[in-house]
Amino acid sequence: MDLLRRRAEAVPRGVATAAPIFADRADNAELHDVEGRRFVDFAGGIAVLNVGHRHPRVIAAVADQMARFTHTAFQVVAYEPYVALAERLNGLAPFSGPAKTIFLTTGAEAVENAVKVARAATGRSAVIAFTGGFHGRTAMTSALTGKVYPYKAAFGPMPPEIYHVPFPAPALGVTVEDSLRALAFLFAADVPANRVAAIIIEPVQGEGGFHVAPFALLRELRALCDRHGILLIADEVQSGFARTGRMFGIEHSGVEPDLVTVAKSLAGGFPLSGLIGRAEIMDRVEPGGLGGTYGGSPIACAAALAVLDVIEEEGLIARADAIGERLSARIADYAASNAMAPIANLRGLGAMVGFDILDAAREAPDGLRARQVCARALNEGLILLNCGVQGETIRILVPLTASDAIIDEGLDMLAAALAE
Structure with missing residues (x-):
């Protein structure tokens, strides 16, 4: 395809694209590419399109606001939508x-500002994060991110006073x-x-693999923070807004x-983050x-503001639970099948659902096999993402506004991609 050639010549290798297609138009949970092919979207722009x-x-x-003005810089001339x-x-x-609340542009900016605010408020400098966590690609947020490849390996010393502890998850053998x-x-x-x-x-x-932070850990962290005067930051960039x-x-x-960092689905596809x-x-x-x-x-x-109205008026919080149950039931059936790629560790909250792809012996996570599943899914007409420390986890982030029929169609495509 000529666009792939142009992309390779114009865009650095460091910017990866999961699906080698080019979007032409999209509505709700369906996307059409420039070649006229239709896809069911189970990626949601990486959790942006709840x-x-x-x-x-x-x-x-957006059209109403564009008819009024598009930019003043809030620090120069304020405007009501920010305040509202x-x-x-x-x-x-x-x-x-x-x-x-302060508003910014990217999730990484929200995290950077959370660190700035925490340091200003406490007069301290160190920050503790978790292995497998993902907080962004800037220098500071790469340091916070608990994964070396591809986020740290080539970029020299990371900012100091960032420390990591293991994230507990049964699939990782950490309690x-x-x-x-x-x-x-x-x-x-x-x-x-x-x-x-x-x-x-x-x-x-x-990015770490859709592992749910155990509630017992969160309670212990809250108690520890209270005991030592430490602030607890919840990074809700991917998990926020009804997901x-x-x-x-x-x-x-x-x-x-x-403190709570937010971004992604906050603005329905428009760049916005907040703290x-x-x-x-x-x-x-x-x-x-x-x-x-x-x-x-x-x-x-x-x-x-419109996104928050939609979440409330269309009952998307309850809808997330219903979607999660629908996804989990079908995927559990796939896991029980001997005719499909080995599946383990089905997990998640609401409609934030993930599962691991194992090797042929059904013993170890297999990132290569997971990537192959995503590639076959795309051939079936399903946009699907993997994640996890080794890329072994298939994650589903279908829009919460998707119909049951579209979700079932996507699950059928997933079944075909898992078939071996």
Whole structure:
């Protein structure tokens, strides 16, 4: 295809693309490429399209805002959509007490600002993250990310005072007790607790393999943070906005974080991220210490307000649970079949569902085989992604607005891709 050649000549190798196709148009959970082929979308732009491609409410809100103005820089001339969206998210914050929100552009920016705010509020510098976690590709967020390849290996020394402990997951052979023991060792050997500004964790790991953070771990982290004056950051960039059957994934645990990073499905496909935090923590930064030229774009804020309306009015939180049950039931059937690629460790919350592909002996995770499944799925007409430490996990992020018929069609295509 000429576009593939042009892409190879114009775009660096470091920018990878999972599916070697080029989009032409898309609606809800269906995408058509430039060659006229139709695909069912189980990737959702990597968890960006919880309300689907081009939801009419989102498109209408964006068109209305574009007719008014497209940019002023909130730091130069403020505008109501930014304030209104901050008010909405403050009311939805998964913690008690007053909240405040800043808007940015990318998930990595949200995480960077969470670290900045935590350091300003505590007067400390160290940050603890988890193996397998993914927090972005900037220098700071690459350091926080708990995976060397491809995020760290070629980029020299990472920013200092970032520490990792093992993330507990049955599939990884790591228990909550193992993680807490490693944390205690860290405090004893590398960094005292009174120098730690924050602990950051994904309630459900995204790139790391859709492993759900055990609620017992989250409760212990909350207690530890309270004991030592450390802030708890919930990275909800991938798990937020109804995907897990709650507005935010951490709500399943009953644990209240201090700061919450959001992005992806916040604005229905328009670039927008945010940091929601306890008001007294957020206000520890002096004026001018936070912001960005494009942060909180009026177009993206208008889209996000429409997204929140759609989630509420279309009952997408409950819909996520129904989709998750539908996906899990079918995939469990596939796992029991001897005619399909070996499947193990079906997991997730709500409609954030993942499972591992094993080798022929059904003993070890097999990243190559998982990538082959994704390639065969694309040939069937299904856009599908893998993830995990070795790329062994198939993850499903179908729009929550997808019909049962479209979901079933995609699952049939998945079955064909798994067939061996």
